[in-house]
Amino acid sequence: MAGLSALPGVAPAWTPHAGSPAPCILFEPVRAPAGDVLDFHCASLNAAAEDVVRDWGLEPRLSSWPAGGVSGLAVEDCVRLGATGVPLSVPLRVRREGVDARFQAVAVREGEGFALWLLPPVEEDAQALRETLEREREARRKAEAALEGARATQAEHEQAEATLREAEERYRLAARATHDVLWDWDLATGAVRWEASPGELFGYGPDTSTHGLDWWAVRVHPDEREAAAAGLRDFVASTRAAWQAEYRFLRGDGTWAHVLDRGVLARDGAGRPVRMIGSMMDMTERHRALERLSEEARFRERFIGILGHDLRNPLNAISLSARALRRRSAHNSNHQQLAQRIERSAARMGTMISDILDLTRARLSGGIPLNLAPVNLTTVCRQVVEELTAAWPERYIAFDVDGRADGVWDADRLAQVLSNLVGNALEHGAQDAPVILRCMEQDVWQVLEVNNPGAPIPAPQLATLFDPFRQASTAREKGRRRGGLGLGLFIVREIVQAHGGSVHVSSSEHDGTTFTVSLPRDARAARAAATVSAPRGA
Template structure:
């Protein structure tokens, strides 16, 4: 087949002069299923070209033309010539004569010419090769630069989308200038104005809570001085309105070749709600644990007293018990049942306060002076050896829940009798002050430690080892003062406590009351004292 000067296939649109010594080969494109040119095959060639093809033992397809294992021509280059119509000139690879080739579009295919070295441009072959290599190196460098720029664009786009998708504050700390730049994303940067989105590190440190600042700043300094890369801390950060946010702050540190810190990038996440939920969960777990303890222990003691007294009564029979024994058993059962009833009532109030949004009230016309006297009379029967002084200044009438306020006073005066000095009286005062009615219970004695005053109105306070005067353990559940606070707050009032060695302990309750008509106020002014 190689003896033919022209092979079958695409008919040539022109003819070479018979005496031409310039090799020329006509190439036909081979198309894929989608129409793109994938390869080329020769269709005809002149005699000089036939000798060149035979000497190299080249096949029909250009993609298979190789010399010493390397491709003679780049098929992709031939495709570009076919598509664009721009001729391609180059050195013939591995040709000892240093010939050049030219590829031009011809009809629907290509024509490949092999030019002698002294034809066309007479540039030095080695110089041309060096220029081609340099050009390829530049093109490769440009391609790598374009890939780098493209990667940077993608990274910047990811960062931009990330900032739009988060409520966190993203920050960037440059060590050379000590400047920190904030990007609040879709959040509000804890309410701080845009003017402080760039600030010194000290501005941030000043807004860390006093109780957290030393720990957070010291650990940040230690981290920067270490060889670590990732830093994380939780602390309280001050919002622009003065309130405090719980934040989770995390950062990644970049260092130079010598290990010195250069830049640190991180984010501040507002975890206030998560922290509040965790605290609530812990509190609820403690509440359930204490509630179960009450059912298993505190209520069992009076129940055992009732059961033992009933068994003793049953075992001895009515004829074997003396009237005094009958009376003792009855008193023990009655006292234990009353104690159990008080505990159950306290638990119901606790449940209402925690789950029902507050203790319900039944308000009506109430005379607090009469309520004070009623409570003192009841407690005097339980503490016959103690003195309680009542001082009601003027009328103390208003719209309140009389039963609940009696419960408040009974708890406060009862605590004063139990915890106060046994040889000193307890004082209960009631007077009007502006638009409030004030109740005050005061007793001399040892002051309440400051660390206990902070949680005095928490539920189950008795369960933390507190004891009454003389070391006696309290008999209640530790819910009394918690219920006092809930009842007073349900009335829209406040309750406070002060306790010193000199003045003793004083609980002050302030209840809102409507202003009294002046005529009635004057007519009702007076002063009542009861000891």
């Protein structure tokens, strides 16, 4: 099988990611005369990718990979990546000589082609590879024992050596497939043996493959050194089955690697720890990718917030102009209808802009700000019911109060919560049944319930119902007349949590849909120290 590294001019063809420790391959499209993409071929690769290509025999053309034992990445998916620009992340499996390697393949559009990063596999794949590695480790031990026992005859000795070489080769490939640095700590002598693929021992080379634990400790980042070392000591002295820690580890070139370190203890017949075996996974590229995604998300949210703020001025001008037009056209019914339609549309736009600004505050400012003061929740409920009854004259809203309803909250924000929940119930509930709003006292909590009969919310949607830009599938059913961005329930949850409370939903064919809001009596104390768990609703 011809490897990619055999391509002429590959090494200098691409430089942006040449120094990255993660394997990266640049693919360019192969087009038909009409311009359609038929395939992708390797245009360049960094030094880390050369080892992967050589060891696993990857072909230059992407369409040839399945025949070479590679599964998980299709040409059609890469064509779609080039058309949409949406990054692609798939598990990639490579099989050679009976040994599997697994990667998390992340493809990002680069010019007309794409850059393919071969990152460590997700935890499920990594666990399977570690189990393979442990089996190969045991095979190597058996081969070593067979070699010792076979010295009586030359034939047996040669056969044992061949078996050992085969086990060593499988072990090397399995170790490389895990993308981990493996370590074996003898607690009696204090010696630690490190095993890794060439160039993967964080740049220290084979001379440092055996040393004391102090060699590791001094290379842990100073901010995390004491916690990591203390956690390891506590684990050895405990009866726990496994140890795990995340920290930064100093590479040979002076840079820091983010690592996930895990280990298990072996004990003697008396239960005393005698040996610890573990692995260090380099998570640096994954951390960088997450940081880039987080920064992009923050930028988008800042942009949306600025856009929403700047839209308010022209929207106010539209609303004022519509009111002026309505006043001047008091005797012209057509003009009156047009002006009212403009005002209603502007009001809906204003609600959307307010939702966008609340989303930005919740994501970028640590939560929605509150103006806390003594409030009678009965008054707030009645105000919301009156407003929605005027907007939905054909529907009936039943309101019931049980016990006290006074506390310290933000009245405007709670009116926003009730308007969203009751408005959703009017919109999505059965059109011939009333919406029920209850305000109840439960111990130290004030509880609000909004119930509507009708088709239940599908069970898979309940887990993500309060996420931003989510709407139930019934939102566009016959008779529905409202529209929005899908931010209402997200903002409800943010407002309630800012008060130190909780909101939950239950939905069934028999009982309909019920949203339950639980609020502490005094939001000031709850925000200072939330020590009591809110009830999950009636």
